Amino acid sequence: MTRYAVSSAVTRGLAALRALRLCLLLMLAAATALPAFAAEVPVVSNLRVGKHPDKVRIVLDLDRHVDFSIFLLPDPYRVVIDVPEVTFHLPGSAASHAVGPVVGWRYGQFRPGTSRVVIDAGSPVQVKSAFVLPPSGAQQHRLVIDLAATSREAFLQDSEASIQRHVALSAPRVAPPPAAPAPLPNSDTRMTIVIDAGHGGVDPGAIGQDGVHEKNIVLAAAKALQNALEETGRYKAVLTREGDSFIRLRERIAIARRVNADLFVSLHADSIKDGSLRGLSVYTLSENASDKEAEALAVSENKADIVAGIDLSHQEPEVTNILIDLAQRRTMNYSARLAGYVVHEMDRETKLLGRPHRFAGFAVLKAPDVPSVLVELGFLSNREDNRRLNDPAFRRKVAAGLTRAIDRYFQGVQAAFR
Ligand SMILES: [Zn+2]
Structure with missing residues (x-):
C-alpha cells in the first residue's frame, strides 16, 4: 500500500469514527428527549401468524392504538416493525414456527422509546398492506400486516424505499444534541473499566436449554463485576447497557472511547449443539482466528446487528481493516496480557475450556486504542454451566476472579512505566 493510500484510508476511518460518535450523540439526545414513563406503555398481548391462500397475515393484539413504521432488510430477508415502546406479554419464543415464507420472529426493546418486532422470511416478501384495526366485539386493537411472496428484485426495491421512508419518519423525533457541558476538572485517579454485557433488547443472544437468554445472564454478571x-475503590466501572436494551456493536466501542476507558471487558455465554462441552474462555482480537470454533463463534457474536434488524455488514470490511491498521501493536499486546491474567485467575474459580485463550475477529474488540477482551463465561447448552451461570453466588465468584485479573494487569502496566 502506498503512503497516499494509507493516509486516505486513515482519513476515511476517522470520518467513520466521527460518524459513529455523532450517531451515538443523536441516539442519546433522542433518548433524553423522551419522557420516561415506565408504566402505562401499550401492551402487546399476542402475536399471531396465519396462512391464507394469497398471503401470510401477522397480527399483534394491543390494548390501544399505536403508530408504527415498517421497513425491509435483505440478506437475510427481514420485515422490521417499529412501534413506540410497548410491553410484550407474549407466549414463549416462536423461532421454530414456520408459516409460509415466515420462518421466525423476535421482539424486544430497540432503544428507549422504541420497541421492535423482526420477522424473518425464508424468501423475498412484499408488504401488501399494514393497518391498525379498532376493537370489535371481544377483539382488542390489532396491528395487521399482510405479506405475500415476491421477487428478489422487487424486494430490494421495496427495501430501499421503505428504509428512506422510515428514516424520514423517525427523523423529526430526534432532537438536536445538547451542547456538551464543559468537562469538570478531573481529580479522579481511578481506572475506567467499561463492562459490556453482550446482546440485549431485541437480540437475546444464545438461548439455553431451559429457555434462559444469554442477554439476561450476562447483564447480571456485568453488574456483579461492576x-x-x-x-476496591480503584476502578470506575461503566456498563454499556444498564437494562434490557439493544446496542449496536460499534456503539459499544464508541462508549468505551467516549469515557476514555482503560480497559474494555465484554461478557458473553455460548450455546452449542454438543451439550457436554463446558468451561470459560477468553478471546482477544485477531484477523486470523486461532481455530474454526473461534471463527464460528466470532461470526455468530458479530451477527447482533443483523438479529436486531440493522444490517451494517456491507460496511464491515473497510472499517475493520482501517481499525486494525490503526490499532497499535501495543493495544493488542496489552489485551493478550489481560487475557493471560484472566485465564490464570479464572482457573481458580471455574472450569476452563481447552486452550482457554483464543483469537478471532470479534467486532466488539476493535477499538484501536482500548485494550479489550471478550469473556465467554460458559455454555448455556451445558447443564452444569447453565446452573452455575444462573446462580448469583457463582457470578460473584466470577466477578472476584476477573477483578483480581484486572488488578494484576494494572500492577504489571504500572511496573512497566516505573
Ligand atoms: Zn454472545
Whole structure:
C-alpha cells in the first residue's frame, strides 16, 4: 500500500469514527428527549401468524392504538416493525414456527422509546398492506400486516424505499444534541473499566436449554463485576447497557472511547449443539482466528446487528481493516496480557475450556486504542454451566476472579512505566 493510500484510508476511518460518535450523540439526545414513563406503555398481548391462500397475515393484539413504521432488510430477508415502546406479554419464543415464507420472529426493546418486532422470511416478501384495526366485539386493537411472496428484485426495491421512508419518519423525533457541558476538572485517579454485557433488547443472544437468554445472564454478571470493581475503590466501572436494551456493536466501542476507558471487558455465554462441552474462555482480537470454533463463534457474536434488524455488514470490511491498521501493536499486546491474567485467575474459580485463550475477529474488540477482551463465561447448552451461570453466588465468584485479573494487569502496566 502506498503512503497516499494509507493516509486516505486513515482519513476515511476517522470520518467513520466521527460518524459513529455523532450517531451515538443523536441516539442519546433522542433518548433524553423522551419522557420516561415506565408504566402505562401499550401492551402487546399476542402475536399471531396465519396462512391464507394469497398471503401470510401477522397480527399483534394491543390494548390501544399505536403508530408504527415498517421497513425491509435483505440478506437475510427481514420485515422490521417499529412501534413506540410497548410491553410484550407474549407466549414463549416462536423461532421454530414456520408459516409460509415466515420462518421466525423476535421482539424486544430497540432503544428507549422504541420497541421492535423482526420477522424473518425464508424468501423475498412484499408488504401488501399494514393497518391498525379498532376493537370489535371481544377483539382488542390489532396491528395487521399482510405479506405475500415476491421477487428478489422487487424486494430490494421495496427495501430501499421503505428504509428512506422510515428514516424520514423517525427523523423529526430526534432532537438536536445538547451542547456538551464543559468537562469538570478531573481529580479522579481511578481506572475506567467499561463492562459490556453482550446482546440485549431485541437480540437475546444464545438461548439455553431451559429457555434462559444469554442477554439476561450476562447483564447480571456485568453488574456483579461492576460492584466488585467499584468496591476496591480503584476502578470506575461503566456498563454499556444498564437494562434490557439493544446496542449496536460499534456503539459499544464508541462508549468505551467516549469515557476514555482503560480497559474494555465484554461478557458473553455460548450455546452449542454438543451439550457436554463446558468451561470459560477468553478471546482477544485477531484477523486470523486461532481455530474454526473461534471463527464460528466470532461470526455468530458479530451477527447482533443483523438479529436486531440493522444490517451494517456491507460496511464491515473497510472499517475493520482501517481499525486494525490503526490499532497499535501495543493495544493488542496489552489485551493478550489481560487475557493471560484472566485465564490464570479464572482457573481458580471455574472450569476452563481447552486452550482457554483464543483469537478471532470479534467486532466488539476493535477499538484501536482500548485494550479489550471478550469473556465467554460458559455454555448455556451445558447443564452444569447453565446452573452455575444462573446462580448469583457463582457470578460473584466470577466477578472476584476477573477483578483480581484486572488488578494484576494494572500492577504489571504500572511496573512497566516505573
Ligand atoms: Zn454472545
